[in-house]
Amino acid sequence: MSGQPVAMITGAASGIGAATAVCLAERGVRVGIGTFAGDPHDPETTLRDVRDAGGEGRIVEVDVRSTESVDVFAETLVSEWQRLDVAVANAGILRESGFDTITDDQWHDLLDVDLHGVMRTARAGLRHMREGGSVTAISSIAGGVYGWQNHAHYATAKAGVIGLVRSLAVEYGPKGIRANAIIPGLIRTPQSSDAVNSLGPEGLDRAGGYIPWGRVGHSREVAEVIAFLSSPQASYVSGQAIVVDGALTTAMRD
Numbered sequence: 001m002s003g004q005p006v007a008m009i010t011g012a013a014s015g016i017g018a019a020t021a022v023c024l025a026e027r028g029v030r031v032g033i034g035t036f037a038g039d040p041h042d043p044e045t046t047l048r049d050v051r052d053a054g055g056e057g058r059i060v061e062v063d064v065r066s067t068e069s070v071d072v073f074a075e076t077l078v079s080e081w082q083r084l085d086v087a088v089a090n091a092g093i094l095r096e097s098g099f100d101t102i103t104d105d106q107w108h109d110l111l112d113v114d115l116h117g118v119m120r121t122a123r124a125g126l127r128h129m130r131e132g133g134s135v136t137a138i139s140s141i142a143g144g145v146y147g148w149q150n151h152a153h154y155a156t157a158k159a160g161v162i163g164l165v166r167s168l169a170v171e172y173g174p175k176g177i178r179a180n181a182i183i184p185g186l187i188r189t190p191q192s193s194d195a196v197n198s199l200g201p202e203g204l205d206r207a208g209g210y211i212p213w214g215r216v217g218h219s220r221e222v223a224e225v226i227a228f229l230s231s232p233q234a235s236y237v238s239g240q241a242i243v244v245d246g247a248l249t250t251a252m253r254d
């Protein structure tokens with residue numbers, strides 16, 4: 001096997017996934033830009049940014065609710081570049097629902113993306129990692145650190161991915177494959193902007209005032225940590241869940 005490492009990133013047309021594609025490209029990683037048919041964001045923007053960073057990318061449509069779709073994503077990259085080294089299970093959705101009114105379908109639909117989609121991405125990637133590798137899953141402070149009212153399904157999924165990466169770290173450590181989770185706080189992306197809509201157009205800025213760092217995070221600030229975890233520089237970091245939140249979860253409320 002030769003050449004630059006290759007990464008698969010789900011949900012890479014926007015937000016943290018798009019920033020991760022660029023960060024990895026800057027480090028010489030060829031990136032598979034997983035894009036979802038229902039996403040209004042144009043993956044060509046991510047591809048252009050990857051190329052502007054001097055990198056190489058390939059857009060592949062993928063729905064993490066489908067095992068076949070995720071497997072084809074990984075196989076497409078391997079057939080193009082003959083290797084796969086990094087899987088970033090980033091795709092996720094956020095829905096609000098009180099717990100005693102949630103339907104089985106609503107519960108299942110969220111976990112199908114946010115937990116089972118992560119499992120499918122990790123599994124598809126791991127099968128092709130021949131010379132070590134790295135899996136990074138995106139959790140959340142909701143579930144990863146805190147509970148969250150009216151979001152029990154989301155928090156359950158995000159807690160679940162931490163259990164998953166810990167188990168993968170143990171199972172695949174002997175093969176030189178690391179697995180970690182990122183726990184973002186409040187990051188300015190399409191998902192978080194939708195979530196705080198009820199606070200008004202300046203909602204994210206106001207929410208940032210409650211964070212010790214004085215603002216919400218940028219996708220790039222999460223992507224840098226994902227890129228580090230995906231790199232050989234993180235060679236002894238595995239089974240961890242790393243919080244990237246501007247000290248939000250560290251702060252004691254008066």
Ligand SMILES: NC(=O)c1ccc[n+]([C@@H]2O[C@H](COP(=O)([O-])OP(=O)(O)OC[C@H]3O[C@@H](n4cnc5c(N)ncnc54)[C@H](O)[C@@H]3O)[C@@H](O)[C@H]2O)c1
Pocket residue numbers: 010011012013014015016017035036038039062063064065090091092093094113138139140141183184185186187188189190191192
């Ligand atoms: N933004 C935040 O404050 C925050 C905080 C904690 C965790 N997260 C997590 O970060 C990850 C990235 O989210 P983001 O904030 O960048 O928002 P985002 O909406 O920009 O990204 C989510 C991506 O997932 C994709 N997606 C949705 N359903 C899919 C499916 N079935 N198959 C494939 N792709 C699908 C979307 O197309 C989108 O590109 C998510 O897992 C999210 O839960 C975000």
